[in-house]
Amino acid sequence: MKSHKSQILIIIAFISIYVIWGSTYVFNKIVVTEIDPFFIGFIRFMTAGTLILIIAKFLKLNLKISKKQFLNCCIAGFLFLVYGNGVFVWALKYVDSGFAALLASTQPLFVLLLMRLVDRKPMQKKSIFGVLLGLLGMYLLVSQQDITASEGSLLGIFMIFTCVLSWSYGSVFVSKANLPQSFFVSTGYQMLAAGTMLLVGSLIFNETWLPPLSWSTDLQLSMLFLIFFGSIVAFTSFNYLLKTVSTEKVATSAFVNPIIAMLLGWYVLNEVLTLQSIIASVILLSGVYFITSRKRIAKVTADESIKP
Template sequence: MSKPRKGILIILSFFAIYVIWGSTYLMNKIVVTEVAPFLLAAIRFLSAGTLIMVIAKILKFSLKITKAQFINCVIAGFLFLFYGNGIFVWALKYVDSGFAALIVATQPLFVIILMRILQGKKIQSKSLMGVGLGLVGMYLLISQDTLVLSEESSIGIAVIFSCVLGISFASIFVSRANLPSHFFVTTGYQMLTAGTLLLIGSLVLDETWTSPLEWSGKAQLAMILLIVFGSIVAFTAFNFLLKEVSTEKVATSAYVNPVIALLLGWYVLNETISVQSLIAGAVLLTGVYFINSKKKIVIFSRFKKN
């Protein structure tokens, strides 16, 4: 792939994980009012995974996968989609959503620390500055709502932190793992395996199953958008970026997504955006700039396989 073409794909992929993933907050909010969380995720990922494989076959991408590659896809799918999505939603029963969002904002910090521990990557001061600004911005954004914690909040907080840690580890793992040659096919295998696990989880939890034909038109449209854009487009872009740029750059989506969600809430649901929200957004994006800066920051160099 030529450098100009790859550069365009990288830009479009960042747009996908920043803007499209930011919109999934709104889409999930619409669907989850009518569909159980594990069933929602299972339908979303199984549908997206199947479509990806069909498209890959039409485009004549090789679907061959070795045993080692399949195991790696299962690990990534479990950490990213089953645990990072399904278990996280379950944990929200015990933790205020605003506080949970603040915890998720620690992901870039987890990534940088794990890279230091697992790979010996040097932590640059500019990287830490960017992470610090991101956390400040998230605090300004979330602190506008009163955080109400239940008696079982300690369990929920521990689970959410484990979800963020799992996603952070998975991001580093995928960037170096032996996976199918094409990132599109990798995405398909991850979604199919995670979707199967989520379906089993839904059965174990005895969730109420409803047919998509019984959902409202709004929920059906939201699910279609989640499958096509939130899953196929954005998650494929995510896997592509993990192979092309540094992991902590990809993790900056944890800062930008809430800003996008806030803007969509204002535009679609007529929610009010305060001055503090605007300031928080500016601080968050400044943090992203520092983390994404290319000025002689060793930690931001592209991973290379040994």
């Protein structure tokens, strides 16, 4: 039986992964309106990765890494943070944050289909029903003329789906890859590798670099939130929950994050919340529920879920 103190910590950790990760969509939307996406990622992940490894060193975790593990960290960093996050943030220029969060919630569907291709095992009836609901929800989302008629929206939607696919493949890859034993240390190396790649990408695309002191107050506060809360506090809470509660419970963030993102986008950024989007979200998240209710998929999606 868990102690009163541990129960309080668990509640705080769940609030962190629900609210903080759900709000990262809005903060990414704010920052991408002022500075370029790869430059954002470079600053965010290089800073967060450095801080994570400093904390790991302070906690006396083993920081040694083999060449194979380093290569796998680079691959995972690219799939999750360079493409999965960097391109996702770029797409937020053309898509509302709440809408993007709903599209991102389809990740368990992609993971299920990818694992079906990798393991070549038939899907359960519950999973098939979840996939059908997910496809219906996605159709209702992207078929709204008011949303898709805006300039660049179709491209943004398409690129978000490729980001979800990248995260989904990364989830399957990480579940089988040789990585540092400590998930905390592994994430630190992934972030540093991704930060370096995003730096190169920013230079290749000739992005404009603006010194932090020249940023607006909203931008500065948003970046601090993304670095310290989105990348470190929420991740630490996530890592703690994986060790103290079932992965199925941790995976419930896939249902809560889009709702938080939609409400914040509507309240903070005045994003339009249509009746069709609400209906689509209910159908889509119901499909996600049926998919993640399978223990195997729940574990994979909980281990590496898409959090911009």
